[in-house]
Amino acid sequence: MDAQVTLLDQLFDAGLLIDTGVDGLYGRSGLFEDVIARFDALITSFGGQDGAEVVRFPPGMNRAHFERSGYLKSFPQLAGTVHCFCGDDGAHSNLLQCLETGADWSADQQISDVVLTPAACYPLYPMAAKRGALPAQGRLFDLMSYCFRHEPSRDPARMQMFRMREYVRMGTQDEVIAFRKTWLERGRELIGRLDLPFEVDVANDPFFGRAGRMMANSQRDQGLKFELLVPVNSAVNPTACLSFNYHQDHFGSVWGLKTASGEVAHTACVGFGMERVALALFRHHGVDVETWPASVRAALWG
Ligand code: ATP
Ligand code: ZN
Numbered sequence: 001m002d003a004q005v006t007l008l009d010q011l012f013d014a015g016l017l018i019d020t021g022v023d024g025l026y027g028r029s030g031l032f033e034d035v036i037a038r039f040d041a042l043i044t045s046f047g048g049q050d051g052a053e054v055v056r057f058p059p060g061m062n063r064a065h066f067e068r069s070g071y072l073k074s075f076p077q078l079a080g081t082v083h084c085f086c087g088d089d090g091a092h093s094n095l096l097q098c099l100e101t102g103a104d105w106s107a108d109q110q111i112s113d114v115v116l117t118p119a120a121c122y123p124l125y126p127m128a129a130k131r132g133a134l135p136a137q138g139r140l141f142d143l144m145s146y147c148f149r150h151e152p153s154r155d156p157a158r159m160q161m162f163r164m165r166e167y168v169r170m171g172t173q174d175e176v177i178a179f180r181k182t183w184l185e186r187g188r189e190l191i192g193r194l195d196l197p198f199e200v201d202v203a204n205d206p207f208f209g210r211a212g213r214m215m216a217n218s219q220r221d222q223g224l225k226f227e228l229l230v231p232v233n234s235a236v237n238p239t240a241c242l243s244f245n246y247h248q249d250h251f252g253s254v255w256g257l258k259t260a261s262g263e264v265a266h267t268a269c270v271g272f273g274m275e276r277v278a279l280a281l282f283r284h285h286g287v288d289v290e291t292w293p294a295s296v297r298a299a300l301w302g
Pocket of ligand 2: 119120121122166168245269270271
């Protein structure tokens with residue numbers, strides 16, 4: 001049995017995660033949720049004084065916005081779309097018959113206007129652009145959303161539905177680079193308070209296909225993405241728990257978002273994998289939170 005299966009089984013046995021029969025789709029216990037809520041509050045204790053505008057979107061987004069964002073160009077393999085039954089009585093009885101006989105019942109399902117949110121910041125850019133040019137000091141947002149990625153796995157740190165808390169900065173190149181630098185420092189301090197081993201390294205997104213390999217290399221060469229990695233399942237392949245992304249003017253160009261002086265806006269975001277940090281805590285400090293180091297308990301529960 002490999003280490004990943006062992007950790008997932010331990011989490012099921014401890015009742016922290018609840019098996020649904022689908023890899024990467026789990027229920028969470030009250031304790032697991034409490035750890036997430038405390039970690040969420042710890043993030044706010046680092047970022048709350050910056051005056052970010054809090055926005056919460058549901059875990060589904062406008063399909064037209066999703067299409068325009070370019071997500072399907074880079075990550076078609078991860079996307080999840082919402083399809084709905086749009087048939088008449090005849091189609092309904094056909095559907096029921098298919099269910100009865102175990103045949104494919106999805107023929108009359110049609111794509112809806114909703115897709116599952118792939119990262120918390122995707123619905124934000126069109127909203128921000130609709131407001132017009134950025135104010136002189138740019139904008140800063142605080143987001144959290146359940147996200148979907150079609151990457152079924154027995155690695156509990158690779159879920160299909162998970163929460164991402166984000167701060168997103170929009171402004172000039174200098175402003176967004178300074179934001180990312182601040183959060184690279186804060187992220188180290190924050191995870192240090194949780195007494196978790198970590199390293200920060202340059203990274204790339206999981207771009208699809210042959211063209212994707214070139215995009216990944218270019219992203220690395222330009223240092224556009226950094227990750228704070230904590231060993232969760234494996235000491236050899238630590239898990240990205242925080243990401244620090246500089247999008248240059250990608251979203252600014254796609255959405256026509258301008259700075260106060262009329263330049264195309266640059267954007268950056270810091271993303272916190274809420275479940276991944278909770279899993280790292282349980283992995284390193286044990287499934288019984290009462291026995292966690294006093295400093296870690298103090299950082300979370302005060
Ligand atoms: P990975 O390299 O592990 O696939 P990523 O680079 O795709 O992660 P981002 O797109 O930067 O991750 O997402 C922001 C954060 O969301 C990550 O730092 C991570 O903590 C979390 N995250 C990403 N994918 C998953 C997943 N499948 N399950 C749980 N958390 C995830
Ligand atoms: Zn983001």
